[in-house]
Amino acid sequence: ILDDSLLDPKQNSFLVSLYSNAKGWGFAALDITTGLFKVTEFYGDDRESLLQDEIEKFDPKEIILSESLETDCNKPTCLNDREDRIQSCENWTFSFKDSYRILIEHFKTSSLEGFGCEDMKLAISSAGALIQYLHKTQKTALKHISRINVFNVKNYMLMDQATVRNLELVKSSEGKRRNSLLDLLDLSQTAMGARCIREWILKPNIDIHLIRERLEQVDFFKSDLLLRQAIRDQLKSVHDMERLLGRISLSFCNARDIIALKISVSVLPNLLKLLNQSNNFSLNIFKLEWDSLESLHELIEKKIVDDPPLSLKDGSFIKTGCNPELDQLKTIARDGKNWIAQLETKEKERTGISILKIGFNRIYGYYIEITKKNLDRVPVDYIRKQSLVNAERFISPELKEFEERITGAQEKAIELEHEIFQQTREEVASHGLKIQKMALVIANLDSIISLAEVAHNYNYSKPEISEGTDLTIKNGRHPLIERIIPENQFITNDTHLNNADDQIIIITGPNMAGKSTYLRQVSLITLMAQIGSFIPADSAQISIVDRIFSRVGAQDHLHKDMSTFMVEMTETANILNNATEKSLIILDEIGRGTSTFDGISIAWSIVEYLHGNKGGGPKTLFATHYHELTDLASVLKGVQNCKVQVKEWNDEIIFLRKIISGGADKSYGIEVARLAGLPEKVLLRAREVLLNLEKRKFDDVGAKKIARSKEEVLKSQLEQGELFSKTVHPAIEELETIEPDNLSPRQAMETLYHLKNLI
Template sequence: MSKLTPMMQQYLEIKARYPDALLLYRMGDFYELFMEDAVTAAQILEIALTSRDKNAENPIPMCGVPYHAADSYIARLIAAGHKVAICDQVEDPKKAKGLVRREVTRVVTPGLVVESRNLSSKDPNYLGAVAEARGTFGLAYLDISTADFQVVEVVGQEALLDELHRVSPKELLVPEGWAAPWLERSCSQRDMALTWLEESAFDRKRCEERLIEHFRIHSLESFGLQHMGPGIQAAGAILEYIRKNHLGDCTHLRKITPYAPGDFMHLDEATVRNLELLSSLSTLGRKGSLLHVLDATLTPMGGRRLQRWLRYPLVRLESIRYRQEAVAEMVDKGSLRASVRGHLGKILDVERIMGRVSVGTANPRDLAALARSLEILPQIKELLAEAESPFLQDMAADWDDLEDVASKIARTLVDDPPLSLANGGVIRRGVDPELDRTTRLALDAKSWMADYEVQEREKTGIASLKVRYNKVFGYFIEVSKANLALVPDHYVRKQTLVNAERFITDELKTFETQVLEADEKRIQLEEQIFVELRGWVAQEAPRILAMAGRVAELDCVACLAEVAATCDYCRPELDESGVIEIRDGRHPVIERFLKDGAFVPNDVMLDQEENQVLLITGPNMAGKSTILRQVALIVLMAQMGGFVPAARARIGLVDRIFTRVGASDDLTRGRSTFMVEMQETAHILLQATPQSLVILDEIGRGTSTFDGLSLAWAVAEYLHDYQDRGVKTLFATHYHELTELADKLPRAKNYNVAVKEFENDILFFHRLLPGGTNRSYGIHVAQLAGLPQEVIVRAREILARLESGNHRPPERHPGAPAGKRSRKKAKTGFQMSLFQPSLEWLRDEIAALDLDRMTPLAALQTLYALKEQIKTGPSGK
């Protein structure tokens, strides 16, 4: 350390306090990084890596970025998974005695980003925290850029992972020493940054004290948190993390919302993925997802709120109807909808502006944008005055125009302020007399000189008196020699010329000093007034954020109405009957990518009396999966409070939607396709209730035919018989043997997706019809997929032989093209092999079976065993 410069000593002392962050150290107009931080940052940012003291034996690596463009560089470092500590100069370098004092003013982490340019406007950016007590997990999550703070408690690891998937925090806080490899693995798979905090940050008593102190409440009962345990610990840990990372008082965080898993429809990770609610499996992005189709919101706040409505559908009838009636009114009143949406489109991201205001990073343009957005509110209130639905009437009754906030900002700032305070020009004239005088001195010295010249001519009676300025002598008064007798005594001679004398006065000296200091003082005064304004706006955060929330909800209602009106959706009837009846239902996403009228609608009837398990057969590409998914999506959209793509729909409330659609190997966890399939199926069977909706597509494909058929059969029986009430289930399968279940289970029905065979081709009608089918048309589908013709011909030959009962494929010459019959002449006559075993034992085995008492599953298992014995002989040899 003794060989280091004072500056590097200061750097190392500060860096030691933030060892897990990249330290951006302010030096003049740059943020510099040194040593390992520089090597890491230079690689990520693709900037030059240089060195300090290049001639030294061990030069110190360094790189730097301009401070005025630091946000974009910080965003790239955060995206790469790093934390960034911003170390600023906290005293004026001109007034510093020795080394300028520096301190870390803020630490930016993946969960603590507030700058809009570093965030996706319609996606939340949550910081989460997890605590655990006796198998109950508390999950708290906060979007500090919008003040959205939520907390929930769930039981078991699986429930926690499902909730984490729905929330998708960018960063997750957990206690040090907490052994949770399953959680680390999950975070890694989701690109979720995992941060370990000291255990004291999760101390129950301290966390409760933090919450009470921050929210200025007498007890946690104010927010309904009093019965929580690990939830309080998780929420308190988030507040401690904010404090440690210099986010200030965060005055915009004025409430925390607890909820229970049962307050909303349960959607597990597989269901969110399989139904493509938030992202498409094909595009791996938003396009092609349900969110992409439904999101016609016009404000960033509305876009984020709609996503939450989609992640958390409602389960209480009165809440759904409350929301649905507002959507219906907006559908019916097209002019009201158009007017409301026209005004909403002018409102910017008020929530995130307030986030920046509260942490002290909002700039003049942020406040100007806030004022312009708030000026729209009175106009929307006028439109809501004519609303009739309770939702919109309640919103109008609680509407806050915030005219005082918009007015104060508009009176203080110029109409189009600059982005930065660095050069002034932010504060409107007339706000502060001292600022006006200083601004005039700094920017309009010539006018002052002209006024002063007129003033002095009147006082002295010297008509030719002049006030001048040059770089050598500064400001002075020039009087011709003919008028020297009129010069007042307080004039001080400064220079003698041939025909004139130059003088200085105390007032002129003062003016000169003021002019020289005026620019700096002007900027200081503007900054002071702006910071005071920003602080005043921060104190109004509860009102402003409450209105931002109302705007978001209004945007969502208008959005759902716009989509319903544009796409010809119907208003679903909702009740608690357990019946799901859909007439001419359509898949909301697929129909948008087809030509008008090209999508084939279908009817579906599910209930708990006669149509509880629908067994759907039909070839690939016929549309089985589409029908299954569209039923689930229609139910979900109805319970969001929106309209649905159907001619008519009656939806009995569903508490959970489960899907098992397709599967792939999970190599990172050492799980085969079949293991993934079975684990997802097990999850459904263990979690489903009689009020759930289960979507199963091709259970048992990942193993042998008889194993798969047996499992599919048993799963269907289990769901039909569950708790003597059963679970509403749509079960698509290629196992045509399952159609026999409709004859054995009273609430099971067969359906098939219609196709028509024409010569060697098939036509897909995509129409769901009663009854089963006993053909898969796999070879036809293979032909449509483009398999070589000789493969298709050969496959048909083999299929014909198998269907005739002969399980030995037709022979062909080695090397002969596939599909061509062998030219070798078949032998005439028949000769039994000398060593052919007798099958008398098989007849005895079959005769001994008591078929009347055998279950279908036992019969299949017996048949499978007999088949194996035929291959090996009765002795198994």
């Protein structure tokens, strides 16, 4: 698809080809609209999960598989949801030998060593099959596909699809771009910049030098408002140079596409002048790569009119002075109007018919029209051409000669214009490499200035990128949520994690208090820092994170026969099997999809596993309602407890949203249920059950007394007031409920120890 109206200008449109053997996967992705061509390979036990993550990020519009793989049981499960996008090709299409030959013929090289993929047999098989498929379907040269970009997923921060979804990186929880991180950070002026920012978000960098370079650039443009605005104003005139080149190279363009490219190129000298106003060293990367493409601008300026028609069919898009023969033909066609007017005057005088007129239509050509009442005056040399109700149309020898001459000139002029246009199109396409190079420079510049604009608009600060292991954030804010609440109303929070004394933080507190927001906030701030963005915090010291893992929120995969709990366990297993010491993990309410004791047991063992026998495991934030987990801080070095601060006031709870040291002693679940509007009868019964559970009341057969003495407990609740009313000491209250005659010796001993703990 090359039609702009069917493409998302802010997202690449990839075609993906996959090939595998027993050891790994070859992956090739190509956006024919821009010429972007990427390849990689996946090996190891996690190869399919890595493949799945990349397919999610590339979001291909079409996927090419070999016939055997398309029907093979080894087909990746991640393709099950994309069956309608799969195209199967003959197995020989993926032959390494043929693929290698096709690629070196396409790039006109003797080997693929210059692209860095000479020994990547699986990737070469995928890439060659892809080029062959495009030759078959497009039936045209693919000159704008000028190079292969080899990438390694482990050179970027890795994020699985659950993390991309949970952090709302490119789509919100509603599945829309609005209110996502991409929506926040993308203030780009060009389509190329928008696609660049999207890629940065999905592939944050782990190269500390590149991150620091971007941060310096953002810092410079953030501090220079006038220069930033001047560059943004110029960028508004830059069209999508990559996709314009794609249409031009594939002969899918019209004259307006070439003019749009000329307008874009005309901005380049002005942008360079603006950049040269500063000697800041961080801008050198743009200046050194700069090419103002003057010769391309001169070529288009000379040949194509500034405001060409949309269609090429009727001509009038080549400039006067471009071709002498064309100019002569146009003169004949233009002067023909004057000649017709003179002939009409002459024939009126010759025939004496004052209402004689000469006209033209596409079917009959030129004609002389005479009303029927004047037919007796028609000269003998007129030849009847068409009869109308009230008139007759004729042609004269002189008009016929003119028609042949003028029609020939017009047809030849249009034909010659098409020839000149095709020649011009090929000349423009020959600048493809330079256009692509400058499109990339513009995309990066636009992205950096977009991040600077965001930093200025929301008062973000520059993070310090550290080579150590600390992750320290001072007064951090959630970048998405702070946008949708009143200004300065967001409650800030600090964070400190490392691989030693603060490796795992257990966070307790009631629902709606802000635990999940805090978890996402820390992850988003870390990710933003590693794409080179300023962050919503007073300050931060961020060590490089190689992966972010997120298990937040509940989601059923019923169409995959997976319950909420199964999804939770599957995603948690992926985390435990792939996390490293440099990873950041956020876990929210692990174990809640099963029984309480099962959930506590699983959550407890997960924390122990992440901690490791000797510590030094991944930095982890673990939010839970299982208060028992707070005991881990006393037995595992590096595990700390934090809670969300809550205030009890006038029989209500107030969420203060502040993360402080220590463990919570209440969950306030019933109060949250009251805020949600549950019926009072349900709340009263819930308090009764909770009271029995907390007091460990037993009946005469030793079972917990949840369903017994309902009226007695309800009466007690009503007499004592609401949950936050003043009560007697818990030990006294407990003693009043004990019935010694109904306790077995073992129950009596347990009750005694329980009372001792209450004092």
